[in-house]
Amino acid sequence: xxxxxxxxxxxxxxxxxxxxxxxxxxxxxxxxxxxxxxxxxxxxxxxxxxxxxxxxxxxxxxxxxxxxxxxxxxxxxxxxxxxxxxxxxxxxxxxxxx
Numbered sequence: 882x883x884x885x886x887x888x889x890x891x892x893x894x895x896x897x898x899x900x901x902x903x904x905x906x907x908x909x910x911x912x913x914x915x916x917x918x919x920x921x922x923x924x925x926x927x928x929x930x931x932x933x934x935x936x937x938x939x940x941x942x943x944x945x946x947x948x949x950x951x952x953x954x955x956x957x958x959x960x961x962x963x964x965x966x967x968x969x970x971x972x973x974x975x976x977x978x979x
Contacts (some may be wrong), residue, residue, distance in 0.1 A: 889947040900941040920976035936977040
């Protein structure tokens with residue numbers, strides 16, 4: 882995701898399980914993918930240790946969205962927010978720390 886200003890639809894984490902996520906990757910650049918993986922790992926550590934919330938910028942089949950939440954875990958394919966709420970890693974543009 883480049884530095885162009887985007888408008889994001891704010892999304893409540895409880896509604897994420899109702900969204901449809903296409904199978905294609907949202908990032909083209911390998912360096913961006915590496916940075917995303919590192920940011921997710923850092924957010925998981927902060928979430929588990931300090932219950933720190935981050936802003937996740939992600940894309941479903943309709944728009945680019947943002948959610949402000951704690952990341953509790955990460956699997957091979959998904960970011961885990963709570964219970965059964967997940968966001969596919971390949972649909973995450975960016976993690977913002979505040």
